[in-house]
Amino acid sequence: MGFPGTWMTESESVVYRVVPKCACSSIGQIMYYSDHGRFFDGDIHDSTTGLHKWAQEESQPLISANAKAHRSYAFTCVRNPYTRILSSFFDKIAGIQRNGKRYRGNMVPMLMQKYGVQVGSPEDGFDFDQIASFRRFLLFARDTIRWRRPMDPDIHWSAMSGHVGTFIANGGRYDHVMFTEQFNQGMQDVLDRIETPVPVDLSAVPRFNESEGHGPKRAHPVSDYFDDLSMHLMWEVYHKDFKLFRYDFDNPDNKMPLGEVDLHELHAKLGD
Incomplete structure (x- = not known):
């Protein structure tokens, strides 16, 4: 099955498992910028060069080798269900x-x-x-x-645990799970732990919400x-999403997570 939905910088500085509707446009653009010093002109989902993606056949052996050997920092991003x-x-x-x-x-x-x-x-x-x-x-x-x-x-409404789990089930390990609701903090945590060819100043990065304004x-x-x-x-x-990613099921108006994701529990429960 491999690593569907996985993106990796060409420099192999970082590996990211995409979860749709969870800031993936912004994360992809930051990854692209961290290698090239510029943002992709258009929707990052449409890029076919400049960023390794599992959907690009030539990227698959590179992503697979990296993920299985855990050569790079690997992360994903989740959101309140x-x-x-x-x-x-x-x-x-x-x-x-x-x-x-x-x-x-x-x-x-x-x-x-x-x-x-x-x-x-x-x-x-x-x-x-x-x-x-x-x-x-x-x-x-x-x-x-x-x-x-x-x-x-x-993919936009299938459970996040399903997306996140394929990476683990096929031999990958996460170093971090960040929250869309705490985007700057989570993305900075990732950037602090990797070395990129181009430094990224998060405060200067625009938000890339590709779905904004169409409805x-x-x-x-x-x-x-x-x-x-x-x-x-x-x-x-979505009971697995609420439990694994620590979101408040009882109060839909509380969009913030109730605590950090337990990576040990995540790997144990999604590694089958």
Whole structure:
């Protein structure tokens, strides 16, 4: 299986396991800058040179050899499951993508037909019942993850522990798990522990939020979207994420982690 979703600088200064919706655009751009002294012109996900990625065939033997031997500092980044699934909904379901189209073609029409999800449009200012539609989307996300129907789960809402775990299961070891909510602190911790060809001043790095501005803004506090049934669904699908990454399941409005990630526990539980 190898190391899907893994990126590595060309200098092999650092290895990063991407988790979608967890600051991956910013992290990728910082990695790119740390080798080349400039940011990639465009969405870092579209780069095909300047950064080793598992999706690029020529990068695979290099990433594999590095990860298995643990030659470089390896890290990943996680996010509160409540805000992550909300972000997935507003970006991928309700939002218009960079290419001006809906995400994954006919998926949104299927969601409207089978689950009663409404998403509005740019023409009506994305005027729809956000709470009702999000809860219906959450039911769909659960169905994709638990039953793989009406389609396989999408990377943007499949559990973070699944993404993080493939790196461990195939022979990798993490040195650090950082939190999106404490991005500067976590990224600085990583930079302090590696040697990069180009020094990085985090205070001068812009935020690269590639999904910003393509869809509706969240109109309510996080907790308004999650009633008892929604929280039950969240626990059913993401209980491992809440426990391993120390997020507060009982209070959706508390986006901050409750403590540091226990790396020993993480490797033990995701290493099967």
